[in-house]
Amino acid sequence: MSTGFQFVPRKLGKASQNQGRTRRLPAGATVVSSRETVESPKSSIGASEEADGFEPREAQHYGTQPGGWGKGKEKETDMSIPQDDYGILISLALSDYALWSEPDLRRTIESNSEGFIPLSFIFQHSPYFAHISNPSELLAVKSIRALTSDVGALEVRMLVSSPSRANWYKKEVGNVRDVLGGHEVRRSDWVDMVERVGGTSRDFWEKRCVSLENIPAAYRTIPGIYRFATIILSSTDSHLPAVQNIILPAHHLDKPGDKPKCKGFALVTLFRTEDVDRILEEWPWKPIRHPPVPTGSVADLKGKGSSLDEEDDDDESVDAEAYGDDSREEELRVEARILGFRTLSKRKWDELKDEYLAYRQRLLDEAASFDSHSHSQSQPSTKQQPGSRTRDDGEEDGRQGSTKRKRSVEDAAEKAPPSQTRQETRKQTPLPPPSTLNGSGSQPLTIVSPYPPNCLLFVRNVHPSTNKTTLRTLFSRTLTASAQNGSDESKAGGGDTDGLDYVDFTKGMDSCYLRVATPDHNSLLVEHFATFPIIQRDGLDAEGAKLLSTSSTSKGQEGQPIEVEAVTGKKEDLYWDKVPEKIRRAAVERALRGAVADGGRHIEDGDEDKAKRKRKRKKY
Structure with a gap:
């Protein structure tokens, strides 16, 4: 009787075929089957990097889902980070600053007698x-392998070992964490780097940020x-990388845990104080100026870039070997100067930050x-206090102040250049910010006013x-009815318009802002609605209903x-500060036209009849 089997069971045959089958991977993936892995040596440290080896993390990277090698719905490969960026990120992760700031990383490197650390530890x-x-x-x-000398020298080795027998037939080999093997990396100066990092302190790195x-x-x-900082510094010392750490400050709208994004600024820690002094001197912190961008590509501006360097510092000598021979560096310097690139030390940056936060808090307070x-002042008092002024006295003072303001506006209008010259002046001289006004209403209205006061x-x-159309009709009718009244005809100002410029209303709110043409x-x-209170019964009520009784019960x-x-005041400044400059300028022009028209009728109180006749001639 024969001792061996003459046939192979069907189930075992299928299993052996599946075990020996090589799975198809995308281009570039290197995964060795289980049978080939078993035949490899049990442990080979420092083996050739070009040899084929089992790399457990690659199966997960190349689009496999935890469920296995499915068809159709495989996850796309995450190629958001280019290959060249890996070396820079690993160099930053193993820099002297990283070893000083991360004790776990330093202890992991010290635990290895040869200074190697697994790449998986860095990734995690x-x-x-x-x-x-x-x-x-x-x-x-x-x-x-492709790192240049300016990034820093790193050494990498591959560990090849046979996995545990329990992992031979597992489907999710890429997700098994107890599989040995992988790559390890270390710095070329690993012998003395730990001792050098131990002599640094927080003040040491703050001075280099x-x-x-x-x-x-x-x-x-x-x-x-x-790369940008390395090119700008043009460091010739390749022993250590110039850049040790990069921080992207978080935006105030970012949520906790969001991915940091560069918004044009960053905090960079350098290793040498000479590089810090050089970059601060060559790219000083100056007020932002927006020079006209020259026409043509950046490559056409090489000659202009060198002239810009000479204008900034005539006494500074530029090394021709470091700057003149590298066209890429020259183009980058020209682009940086056009964009207003500038630097500031970390100590001064903290001072400006504290000053800004204090200023912001003061504005909020x-x-x-x-x-x-203003809310307390808006509550009217029913009793007349002893020694207080009556409403008629306040109206009289308001008329006198309005007359003085109109005369000052008229004087400014007479001294103003013609319309064409005035337009050219406005194009050359932008409006000052609204915060330049004192907010008291006494600021005279001129062509360069940031906004029309009052x-x-x-x-x-x-x-x-309600809606904007209904509100505009409601308030325009009020202005028109008041202008037709003989007692208020002198206040109508600019008889060719209803005086209402814009209704700033958001649907669903019970309040709005009104922009009028003139202070009149x-x-x-204000006087009309205080004297004749009305209510808006529904959203399409453009006329308003008179209040039958002024008692609190009827109002409710x-x-x-x-x-x-x-x-008025600071609240007015804050509102106009959010309005675009083009709209503010148009509002100032309309207020000037209305003020000049009013001033022509109010120069002398005795010439009221003559002013009326002049206004009628304008209509015809």
Whole structure:
């Protein structure tokens, strides 16, 4: 009787065929089958990097899902990070600053007698790889081999070992963490780097940190900033990389855990103080100026770039070997100067940050106090206090102040150049920011005013379902009716318009802002709604209903009457600051035209009849 089987069972045959089958991978993937892995030596440290070996992390990188090698719905390969960037990120992850700031990394390197550290440890613990999904060891090894001397010398080796027998028949080999093997990396100066890092401190690195602003758009990534700083420094010392750490400050709108994005500025830590002094001297922190960008490509501006360097510092001698022979570096310097690239030390950057935060908090406190004060002042008092001024006295003073303001506006208009010259002047001289006004309303209205003062109203208690068209009709009718009244005819200002420029209303709100043409329209609306309170019964009510009774009980039953309040001071500055300059300039022009027309009728009180006749001639 024969001792061996003459046939192979069907189930075992299929299993052996499946075990010996080689799976198809995308181009570039190197995965050895289980049978070939078993025949390899059990442990070979420092083996040839070109030999085929089992690399467990690559199966997950090349588009495999945890469920296995499925068809059709395989996840696309994450190629968001180029191959050349791996070497730069690993160099930053193993820099002296990283060893000083991360004790776990330093202890892991010290635990190895040869100074090697697994790439998988860097991928899992380094902050530079925190937002990179499925980093590839294969691409990292290729990038490390292609590193230039200015990035820093790194050494890499591959570990080849047979996996445990329990892992031979597992389907998800790429997700098994207990499989040995992979790549390890170390710095070429690993012998003395730990001792050198131990002698540094926080103050040591703070003095070597600089702020870079207006970085060119093509370099607004961490590897790009590394290349940009390396080219700008043009370091000739290749023993250590010049850049040790790069931080992208978070934006105030970023949420915790969001991927940091470069918005044109970054904090870069250098290793040598000579590089810090050089970059601060060559690219100083100056006020941002926007020179006209020359026509032509950047490559055509090489000669202009050298002249820019000579204009900034005539006494500075430029090494021809470092600058003149490298056209790429020259083009980058020209582009950086056009974009206004500048640097600042970390100490001064912290001072400016504290100053800005204090200024921001002061503005918020002032706005909050102004809102509370204006709200308390808007509540009318029913009792007349002893020694207080009556409303008629306030109106009389308001008329006198308005007359003085109109005369000053008329004097400014007479001294103004012709319309064509005035337009050219406006193009050359932009409007100052609204914060330059003192907000008291005493600032004279001129052609260079940032906005028309006393031309803004805040309206409360409008119907939430109304719209801009209905509100404009409602307030325009009020202005027209008041202008037709003989007593208010002198206040109508600019009889060719209703005086309402814009209704700033958001649907669903019970309040809005009104922009009027002149301060006279401002006071006219405030006085009218204070004297004749009306309510808006529905969203399409463009006429308003008169309030039957002024008692609080009737107001609660019928609804709150529309309240109109003049906006002045800091609140007025903050509102106009959000309005585009083109709209503010047009509002100033309309206010000037209305003020000049009013001034022509109010120069002398005795010439009222003559002013009326002049206005009629304008209509015809």
